[in-house]
Amino acid sequence: MQFRKDEVIFLLGAGASVDAGIPASCGMINKLEDLLKTASWKEFAPLYNFVKSAIIYGDGIKGKFEYANFNIERLVNTLDELRKSDEHPLFPFIGSWNPKLPEVTENNFEKLGIFRKKIVEELSQQWVHSEYDEHSQYFDGLSRFQKDYQHLLRVFTLNYDLCVEKSCKQAGVERGFGEDKYWDWKIFENEAQLESNIFLYKLHGSIDWIRDDRGKLTYKDKGIPSEQIEIIFGTTYKLQYIDPFLFFAYEFRKRLMTEAQLLVCVGYGFADEHINGIITQALNGDHSRKMLVITPTKPDKVAENLQHIRNTLKLSCNDNVILWNLTAKDFFNDKLTVKELAKIFPNEEAPFEEIIS
Structure with a gap:
């Protein structure tokens, strides 16, 4: 044929x-979690733990346990959405943010953008180079x-x-x-x-x-x-x-x-x-x-x-x-x-x- x-x-x-x-997307998550234990990244560990937990919690509500889809793309997408804050189209329909979010960002939502930038830098300069x-x-x-x-x-x-x-x-x-x-x-x-x-x-x-x-x-x-x-x-x-x-x-x-x-x-x-x-x-x-x-x-x-x-x-x-x-x-x-x-x-x-x- x-x-x-x-x-x-x-x-x-x-x-x-x-x-x-x-590394694949999940492998990048493993590398990121290793970085979060280092001095230059550890300030973002509480924010990361909060976002990851919230994503997995949301999947669990839908019954998605065995094939949980948490990877680097989903993490960065979530950070992007959170950065929009009151500019997000759904903001008028949301009564309030999860009270833990201001805590892990230290009441500074710019930290979301800083964290995202560091992840993309690591991806482009280290993880995706071969x-x-x-x-x-x-x-x-x-x-x-x-x-x-x-x-x-x-x-x-x-x-x-x-x-x-x-x-x-x-x-x-x-x-x-x-x-x-x-x-x-x-x-x-x-x-x-x-x-x-x-x-x-x-x-x-x-x-x-x-x-x-x-x-x-x-x-x-x-x-x-x-x-x-x-x-x-x-x-x-x-x-x-x-x-x-x-x-x-x-x-x-x-x-x-x-x-x-x-x-x-x-x-x-x-x-x-x-x-x-x-x-x-x-x-x-x-x-x-x-x-x-x-x-x-x-x-x-x-x-x-x-x-x-x-x-x-x-x-x-x-x-x-x-x-x-x-x-x-x-x-x-x-x-x-x-x-x-x-x-x-x-x-x-x-x-x-x-x-x-």
């Missing part, structure tokens, strides 16, 4: 970069697959790192920046004129993105202040009206809802409601469309993990999700070939709960 153009697209989550030494040439070369598996696939390969990623750009450089990675280094959506519309073999859509931004004084998106190799790095935590408000985030979300939906027959999710934890909604619409709209999930899973938890994914996505068909019990590195290095992916469609019928150990 040979896939046609745009029948295979990729979605990369934080787990795809773990083997490159870049010795790419040494640790992330397994991403070159995307380049090898593209040659085997013989079509332009579309890769959507929720990650801020530069693993794909660095590792697949020889194949040609198109991110949408012109010769003037400014981003332009029209570049993606002229794919026949481009030599790049991989189109990379960074749905949540990148650690090398910045906007100039006119609000135009460009990129720099280094020296971007943490508060100016163009990344978003989750989808919230920017996705609604600011490019490239709006354009990339539209492209993901368009590609997934039209020609795509196989969505390959590598290291994605299904915690982004907006992305999940697009996937659900695509899989429920066409039951012949398949989703391959690449994630390391304990053998006795495979069936449970599959059912959790199906429940999260509210799928109407149980046959179109396949889980391969692999790390991203093992998948990219050993299993990512057209021949292996074609096995998902033997005689146009996908195997039910196919597992590779």
